[in-house]
Amino acid sequence: MNPFRRWQSIPVSFRVPAIVAILMVVITAAISERVLDRLSRIQESYLNGLAGTYLDGLSSSILPAVLRGDVWEVFDALDRSSTVYEALAPIETVVTGSDDRVLAASDPGKIETYSVLPAEYSARYGPGNVTIDGQRLTGFAHRELIYQGQHIGTIHATFDVSHLFAERREVLITLLVTNGIVAVLFAFGGFLLVRRMVGPIRVLENHMRSAAQGVAEPISANEIPRGDGEVASLFHGYNALVHAERERANFAMQLAEEEKLASLGRLASGMAHEINNPLGGLFNAIDTLKEHGQTPGVRETSIRLIERGLAGIRDVVEAALATYRPERSQHPLTAEDLEDVGLLIRPELRRKMQRLEWDVVWRSSKELPIRGGLVRQALLNLLLNATAATPEGGQVSFSATSTERMLTIDIGDEGPGMPPDIAGILLDRDPGPAVRAGRGLGLWMVRRVIDDLGGTIKIGEKSTGGTAITLLLPLEWEDQKANAA
Amino acid sequence: MVSRRTYQEITALLVSGQIHAAWICGYPYVQYKADLDLVATPSWHGKPLYQSYLITTQGRDVGDWTRLHGDIHAFSDPDSNSGFLVTRALLAENRMLPDQFFSRNFFTYGHRNVIRAVASGLAQSGSVDGYVWEVMKEIEPSLVNRTMIVRKSEWLGFPPIASAKSLASDSRIAALRDALVSMSGDREGRKVLEMLRLDGFLVTPPALFDTIAAKVETVRQFG
Structure with a gap:
């Protein structure tokens, strides 16, 4: 089963909540992406501002000391700034002189004074004010120290930005949890709503199934919802249908x-x-x-x-x-059966002053392997129909020929022709509305008999006017049955 | 009351008569002995004496002070006895200049700053006032315990309270001396002394600072 059909086979009371949940997931993903993107921009802007303030303050306080090459003053300023700028969480600050040697670092044990600054420090900066390394959860910024147009040193600062990522993670979790709860609530609400909507349809479905099995019962009054006008109207419509x-x-x-x-x-x-x-x-x-x-x-x-x-x-x-007599219907067909039919129809012919053209070519064998009682009933009905259709003084024809495998019977009349809906009773797969309307019940009996015998019916027009009905009835000899077995 | 960042600034104010008296170091007192009078000298552990310490980072494997060769060294003040002159004289006695013995050296303009510089690793060693180091060991043990003493100098004259010689007859100087000397007998005075971890103030002869004068001479002779 392909996925689309499999999806369609799921009941609508589950499909709708699933669609709601999927929609909520999509909306959640889109909203989360936008919120996190916006938060990320705000944080970067905030961090840029803080870093700019830090570097501005620090550069103005250490500029004279850097100019003098005063290691202690630079270190003292770095040491004091680490407690002043707690919001920025500086991890490490290194100040280099014009020769790119370290004047002082906030942690001299790691970066020694007067040492050459490691190359990675200069290579770590991106185009923005603050470069963020998401893996190490750190931010980097640097500021050139300029005195009277001359480069006299640089501040290299490293910040702890883990709190920014933690904040993003918290926001993401909050979004996911909140939207997840909302999605579940919506899905559950959708489930209840659809169940409520589908409930009356189920009632209707059960009644229709019962009706299909032959027990068409109207929907009882207490099952018809009072408030829901559409459903009530549907149920009333169904009840009207059942009554009709x-x-x-x-x-x-x-x-x-x-x-x-x-x-x-x-x-x-x-x-x-x-x-x-x-x-x-x-x-x-x-x-x-x-x-x-x-x-x-x-x-x-x-x-x-x-x-x-x-x-x-x-x-x-x-x-x-x-x-x-039903018990006689099982005997094989004989020539007498056909003659009996001729005998039974004769009074009707006589009443209408009609002639019967009788043409029966009987094979040498006395009996044909087909249930004679059923054939007699069908032929009698067809001949009665033919006499009814043929005007007074007209002619009704009957011919029967049999081959090894087939008995062919033609019945002709001089009537005005069979209406299509009546012909449908004999020919169509579904006997159609004519039978349900109570018309052509004799022909419906013929149809059932011929179906039962495995035969087929053809309806044609005679060249002289009138209708010709041909029955093709298969003959099943015992040796054929044995061969088939 | 006037405070200045460097010893030089205080000494200049004192010698020029802009301030009446100041707590200065023995080294500027010796340098401007002709222009200054001793008012009183603090007494620490019963004597008006203190030491200069050579300190380094705690736990460093150092045998004696000569192992500090090649260090980045933190001095206190170029006009400080314990924070500069003593180490400079020690090197002069060994025919060396600070720039030769140490790879780099800088001034922090404060004994506490020397301790901070060594404790943080900014300098590998430093020259510091022994009195300051000991007092800070009580007050800020977490900072001072990150350093250790490599060498203690001989006992030297404690940084005195001095006044300009031109004010010798000024009664305010005499009153200051009396106040200082009698401080240990006064309840409020004892509070101040306890805060400073001092016993009191003594009237001492100028000869107390001859050992410092000798170091000045050693340095001068070596150049």
Whole structure:
């Protein structure tokens, strides 16, 4: 995971305090740098002033003694000045004559009188009044002694500047500690603030997760903050959404139920019609039997009529049973299944005075390795849709061909064409809003069946007008399964 | 009361009559003996005598004074007996001048300054009044203990109170002498003497300073 994604994966209630802390560190660093730089300039200016005063005072007091080469007077002046200029903390002062030999040093034991001044003393000065050696915590300054335009000697002074560095260090520590405490407080404050801000979002998130799992509950009134108008508005909005969704779901369930009932009603009326048709003939045959039953020719003819009528009724009842009994849906598909579908749709065709163009090319094998019950349900639904879409007196087509691996079924109608949102139920990954609105539930059942069978659906337009729906259903023979295994 | 930095200034004021009496050194007294009278001489440890010390830095390995050869030397005052003349006469007796025996020498114009110069290392050795060194050892032991005595001179006449000879008959001089001599009998006087670590003041003959006069002569003869 790259650092940016890793950073984004950290919860916002930690990210914001971290950003605040990082910002404070950056601000602290910038402020500290400016403060220390300013302090450093003030200290240098202060030190320059002190050193200048020291050298001015000393040079005026020792000038006559240097002119005379009076070792004692120079030493005495240095000795006295060491206590007078305590603020400057002079460590060592050396006075040389015009020949650069030492007249007197504040510590004669280290720099002997009349000795030649070590070269390092002359080489240690920078361009400013006072040169600071940060490593040795000392400052250096020198002053030429001029009498009537003549160089008569030099004062070389060394100061202890450790207190300046100690002061800088103290200021730095104070800045770091103070800003560190402020940064921690800000970060903690940010953490609390963000947690407080994120808290309601968590409530919303939990409700949405529950909703995704199918339990969409509105946010209770005591969870809605009273003071926070934006969050309260958000929660009220969510609750309105939940209520609307519930209403829509109820409506969809109601519609589905109605659709189911309508579908069943149509089937039932079809079946009743199918049963009723032969019933007239049967009653006629029974009347004939009553009156002329003793006549052998009439009796046999009547009994055959009754047999054919009852066989027709039996076929219709069996077809309905085969289609709507779940335990029968697992059997392999046979040519009879398709014929049953033709039988079941016939009353609807007849009602609308429609013709069915039937074209089934069945392979030699009796059964195809695909669940027959599911196919029957899907085909019956599609044919019912086709008859509904086709105007009265129109034609509905049905063709089925199978190859070694594939069963292809085409169902055509003469309707005005399928609206895109309804076609989406069959084709799209997400069945879309049509199903949620309670429309096309029959097609949604077809879609589920075809998905379950691993097949695909295509929708095309027929050249003669109308819609052609093609189902491609894969066939899985036992030997293929064995090979796959 | 008048104070001056150098002996020479005080002696000049005294001899010229600008001041009536002064506590001067035996050396200027001998030099201007013809113009000066002794008023009284301090008595230290029962005698009107003191010594000159040659001192050096404490702990230095020095056998005798000749080992001070090549030193930077601190003198007190060119008109001081103990702080210059005694050492100069010692060198003259040994046929040497200070500039030859010492690598460098300078004047500090004060016996305490000589001690400070040697204690600080500004000078490796110095010529100092033995009385001053001993008294300062009590008062400022931290300073004096950083020095040690290399040589003590013979006992010499203590720096006297002198007056101009022209005032010999002046009653104020007599009164001063009486006051000084009777100081040890007076309570306030004893306080002063205790502060100075002196016993009192004595009337002494001019011959007390003959030994100093002899040193002057030695130096003069050597040049």
